[in-house]
Amino acid sequence: MSQTFTITVLPGDGIGPEVTEQAVRVLKEVEALEDVAFQFEYARLGGCAIDEDGTPLPEDTLVKARRSDAVLLGAVGGPKWDNNPAHLRPETGLLGIRKELGLYANLRPAFMLDCMVGVSSLKEEVVKGVDLMVIRELTGGLYFGEKKRYEDAQGEVASDEMIYHEYEIERIVRRAFEVARLRSKQLTSVDKANVLESSRLWRKVVERIAPEYPDVELRHQLVDSCAMELIRYPKQFDTVVTENMFGDILSDEASMLTGSIGMLPSASLADGNFGLYEPVHGSAPDIAGKGVANPTATILSAAMMLRYTFGLEKAADAIETAVHQVLNSGVRTGDIAENKAEAVGTVEMADRIIAAMKEEYVKA
Numbered sequence: 001m002s003q004t005f006t007i008t009v010l011p012g013d014g015i016g017p018e019v020t021e022q023a024v025r026v027l028k029e030v031e032a033l034e035d036v037a038f039q040f041e042y043a044r045l046g047g048c049a050i051d052e053d054g055t056p057l058p059e060d061t062l063v064k065a066r067r068s069d070a071v072l073l074g075a076v077g078g079p080k081w082d083n084n085p086a087h088l089r090p091e092t093g094l095l096g097i098r099k100e101l102g103l104y105a106n107l108r109p110a111f112m113l114d115c116m117v118g119v120s121s122l123k124e125e126v127v128k129g130v131d132l133m134v135i136r137e138l139t140g141g142l143y144f145g146e147k148k149r150y151e152d153a154q155g156e157v158a159s160d161e162m163i164y165h166e167y168e169i170e171r172i173v174r175r176a177f178e179v180a181r182l183r184s185k186q187l188t189s190v191d192k193a194n195v196l197e198s199s200r201l202w203r204k205v206v207e208r209i210a211p212e213y214p215d216v217e218l219r220h221q222l223v224d225s226c227a228m229e230l231i232r233y234p235k236q237f238d239t240v241v242t243e244n245m246f247g248d249i250l251s252d253e254a255s256m257l258t259g260s261i262g263m264l265p266s267a268s269l270a271d272g273n274f275g276l277y278e279p280v281h282g283s284a285p286d287i288a289g290k291g292v293a294n295p296t297a298t299i300l301s302a303a304m305m306l307r308y309t310f311g312l313e314k315a316a317d318a319i320e321t322a323v324h325q326v327l328n329s330g331v332r333t334g335d336i337a338e339n340k341a342e343a344v345g346t347v348e349m350a351d352r353i354i355a356a357m358k359e360e361y362v363k364a
């Protein structure tokens, strides 16, 4: 008997609806190829929810997300809402849903396919073969600490509190060791322990847990030198674990090793199988509505959903292989095209990936 899974789709703002539509098309094809059924439920998050519901994270969205097996998100935000008060920023909806759903582990792979080497602005010997995984703590740290705005004698003051509990560090670090174990057994823990107290606790917890994973080679690195080394010699990294803001920044940086942020997927995982899957990029207001956004990051996020939440390994592999084949054949959206005049649009890129995926199934 076929299994049925419920997926809450949150298209969001800007290019979010354009790219999630393509990922949903891919998932519908998987239904036709596997003994599985997906029920898609749509809800609002971010700027569109501010406009319609007066809040970036409506209760209906949380209810739907909680009763589903997984969530597929596009992106939120844009200039229309930039001047809203802090509690009405689209980002508040994103941070809120991550916290409410307990999605503390954000997995952000960055990989360079041989056929994409020419797209990167870095030298071939630097980027060829890059394959790393940034594991970002997602529900603690600076983004969630207390924020204050006040005035003193010298003018306006703003502060954001950086706070980490031992248990928050412990659970993400364990997750990272487990992931590293399945990859090249090399883990880099990134912090700023020479300055930040939260980083000193981070490092202490990592040191405490490390002996439980004697097969994984561990090293500590300060975030500033890590940012530099990521560009100088990225192949020294396999699995990187770090706190929320450092991971946000380093994963955007890592995306440029691979040519475009439009390529990189992510999984945000809670304990158990539940996860929210979204591209690493934002709502890209500069290209929204033009039909040119690269849907690959969102399609690969759907593949991560199939793997991590539904255990549909074959379908996930088929999508990833299809993406590689399409890129290998030279089909490119504008962000990754060497010849911009030959770039395809969002829908055609997805069409090609779907066609290649179906062929993969026939072969398998």
Ligand SMILES: NC(=O)C1=CN([C@@H]2O[C@H](COP(=O)(O)OP(=O)(O)OC[C@H]3O[C@@H](n4cnc5c(N)ncnc54)[C@H](O)[C@@H]3O)[C@@H](O)[C@H]2O)C=CC1
Pocket (backbone or CB within 6 Å): 015, 019, 074, 075, 076, 077, 078, 079, 091, 094, 261, 262, 263, 278, 279, 280, 281, 282, 283, 284, 285, 286, 287, 292, 293, 294, 295, 297, 335
């Ligand atoms: N997870 C989320 O929902 C995130 C939302 N944001 C929000 O998105 C808005 C725009 O932020 P930006 O800093 O401009 O970052 P962004 O990631 O939206 O865009 C950065 C650059 O990458 C390009 N780009 C991004 N995704 C692309 C794709 N799929 N295909 C082709 N090109 C792509 C954009 O055109 C832009 O030039 C802001 O409101 C920000 O707060 C930013 C990051 C993450």
Ligand SMILES: CC(C)CC(=O)C(=O)O
Pocket (backbone or CB within 6 Å): 091, 094, 095, 143, 248, 280
């Ligand atoms: C609201 C921000 C933390 C979104 C972002 O930049 C991200 O998750 O990558």
Ligand SMILES: [Mg+2]
Pocket (backbone or CB within 6 Å): 248, 249, 252, 280
């Ligand atoms: Mg970011």
